[in-house]
Amino acid sequence: MNWISNYVRPKINSLFSRREVPENLWTKCPECGSMLFHRELSDNQNVCTNCEHHMAITPRERFNALFDAGIFTEVTVPEPIHDPLHFKDQKKYPDRMKGAQRKTGEKEAMLVAEGEIGRTPIVAAAQDFSFMGGSMGMFVGNAIIAAAERAVALKRPLVLFSAAGGARMQEGILSLMQMPRTTVAVEMLREANLPYIVVLTHPTTGGVTASYAMLGDVHIAEPNALICFAGPRVIEQTIREKLPEGFQRAEYLLDHGMLDRVTHRTKLRDELITILRMMMGLPPAVMGDLPAPEQNLAIEATPEGEAASPAVDTKPA
Known part of the structure; x- marks a missing residue:
């Protein structure tokens, strides 16, 4: 094992090499000033997790x-x-x-x-x-x-x-x-x-x-x-x-x-x-992933070339 090439050189390179960090990883809340991680903010639908400010x-x-x-x-x-x-x-x-x-x-x-x-x-x-x-x-x-x-x-x-x-x-x-x-x-x-x-x-x-x-x-x-x-x-x-x-x-x-x-x-x-x-x-x-009861859904005709979409049947039971 070459100690210089396998350990010393990578260590030196890691100290002097610049890592590219994306600029959009953090967002500052305009209301309370908290720094919010972009993924956490996205999961919360752009609502501040600290003060509930709706961005x-x-x-x-x-x-x-x-x-x-x-x-x-x-x-x-x-x-x-x-x-x-x-x-x-x-x-x-x-x-x-x-x-x-x-x-x-x-x-x-x-x-x-x-x-x-x-x-x-x-x-x-x-x-x-x-x-x-x-x-x-x-x-x-x-x-x-x-x-x-x-x-x-x-x-x-x-x-x-x-x-x-x-x-x-x-x-x-x-x-x-x-x-x-x-x-x-x-x-x-x-x-x-x-x-x-x-x-x-x-x-x-x-x-x-x-x-x-x-x-x-x-x-x-x-x-x-x-x-x-x-x-x-x-x-x-x-x-x-x-x-x-x-x-x-x-x-x-x-x-x-x-x-x-x-x-x-x-x-x-x-x-x-x-x-x-x-x-x-x-x-x-x-609730959950179950479909709605079949009697509540009907297939409506759509224009030619479009996929059919389920629509609410408004007729009384």
Whole structure:
């Protein structure tokens, strides 16, 4: 055995060689400052394990935790006109879009999917605040209409997760027109007697709050989410008065009758399953990995080329 080559040299190399450590292994909680290991944070659905602060979560991460076994199918959303107003501020609108797409890896600010939660078939839509502030443009309007049409076609409830800074200024009046369009989409669900549940996340503001985000049959919010039309700073400057502590936060709105529940993100899935099955007139969900009773599921016809999906049979027993 060569002591120098087998022991001394590796020891010296280990002292002087630089190890490459990934920069994203730890995340600092913006609320309490705790350093959180990325895997632990991901397992807790981006909720701080020290102070329970709910950090931002992408629609895909949310759907992976929401749907059974993280399995879901994306619903196709019609493409709107690109840059209809040829808008330019510090950047051209198409350049901003490309930057947001590179940053998030998503095509737009809303993702629509279908699948099962607790063996209960649903259609879900979620906004991505990291994509231009989750702003409501023509694509978001098309996405909500596509989600509502799909829910009606499959006789499934619609669950929507809102997170937005309001309407998208780069699309001007065309963005504001999504408010009545999405209101009509919600009315389609009402006429079909299908539940529409809204989960308001931080932040939900502006024209989104003034339209589809506050039209649900049930309104659930995540803890400490900012939910408003105009922000508290704007209101304070307008009325020149100090606002109450926690004004426009989820807990404040719950106390004043604007919300039905404030639910921790890790408990939200179970609560949605209970509410959805109750509203659809179904028995409680089967716990564990067992399938739901066969009489509660029916196979709906799907467009050509798509796999058939189980859907809730709403006919009375």
